[in-house]
Amino acid sequence: MAKTKIAVLISGRGSNLQALIDACKNEEYPAEIALVLSNKADAAGLERAADAGLETLVVDHKAYEDREAFEAGLDKALKNAGIQIVCLAGFMRILTPWFVDRWRDRVINIHPSLLPAFKGVHTHERALEAGVRIHGCTVHYVRSEMDAGPIIGQAAVPVLKDDDASTLGARVLEAEHRLYPACLRLVVEGKARVASEHVPMRGSVEAGQRLFNPSPFRSTQNDVKPDNAA
Numbered sequence: 001m002a003k004t005k006i007a008v009l010i011s012g013r014g015s016n017l018q019a020l021i022d023a024c025k026n027e028e029y030p031a032e033i034a035l036v037l038s039n040k041a042d043a044a045g046l047e048r049a050a051d052a053g054l055e056t057l058v059v060d061h062k063a064y065e066d067r068e069a070f071e072a073g074l075d076k077a078l079k080n081a082g083i084q085i086v087c088l089a090g091f092m093r094i095l096t097p098w099f100v101d102r103w104r105d106r107v108i109n110i111h112p113s114l115l116p117a118f119k120g121v122h123t124h125e126r127a128l129e130a131g132v133r134i135h136g137c138t139v140h141y142v143r144s145e146m147d148a149g150p151i152i153g154q155a156a157v158p159v160l161k162d163d164d165a166s167t168l169g170a171r172v173l174e175a176e177h178r179l180y181p182a183c184l185r186l187v188v189e190g191k192a193r194v195a196s197e198h199v200p201m202r203g204s205v206e207a208g209q210r211l212f213n214p215s216p217f218r219s220t221q222n223d224v225k226p227d228n229a230a
């Protein structure tokens with residue numbers, strides 16, 4: 001069966017792009033990356049794309065008169081490449097209602113927090129400051145309000161005792177790299193359709209799966225046992 005053509009939009013490092021590149025290498029994966037587009041010419045992710053032999057394009061927002069003109073440029077590039085689904089992966093431009101409506105339910109994003117908590121930047125610093133015990137990441141459909149839109153999937157990680165933003169961020173990032181390809185697959189397979197601004201759940205984890213932090217199990221120095229263990 002023909003694969004769905006996706007574009008990955010980046011502004012920087014591109015580690016989520018890499019996760020999508022790796023997923024797309026699998027013959028059974030239903031999507032192929034037809035375009036990697038960056039608004040910055042020096043985005044490291046462009047090199048990853050080139051290494052993988054992918055089509056790349058720089059659409060520099062600074063070269064356009066205003067946001068609308070930039071987005072018209074984006075729209076044209078995506079149409080020219082026959083793109084069906086757009087994945088934002090560290091793309092640091094806010095999209096206007098014009099673009100979002102034109103591509104409604106065909107643009108998804110990954111955000112490094114359990115939305116709706118910690119929208120915006122510096123999510124790991126803010127999670128630590130708030131003292132949350134569980135943090136994570138979210139893949140969602142894009143709307144014109146920043147970091148909002150129907151949630152497709154989330155992954156949770158514990159916050160650990162000696163975490164700083166960088167150790168916590170690395171733990172979340174590892175989860176991102178697994179979550180994004182999984183959610184994109186759902187979208188491409190038509191298993192994550194939006195209804196009344198929600199994505200109805202079709203499958204989920206077992207009800208018994210829980211992430212406790214701290215663990216409810218009493219712990220001795222080298223041993224972790226349930227409370228009722230002998």
Ligand code: GRF
Pocket residue numbers: 010012013014015016017045089090091110111112137173176
């Ligand atoms: C990721 O943390 C992603 O959640 C956020 O921006 C970061 C991009 O990292 N939207 P990378 O460029 O994919 O490595």
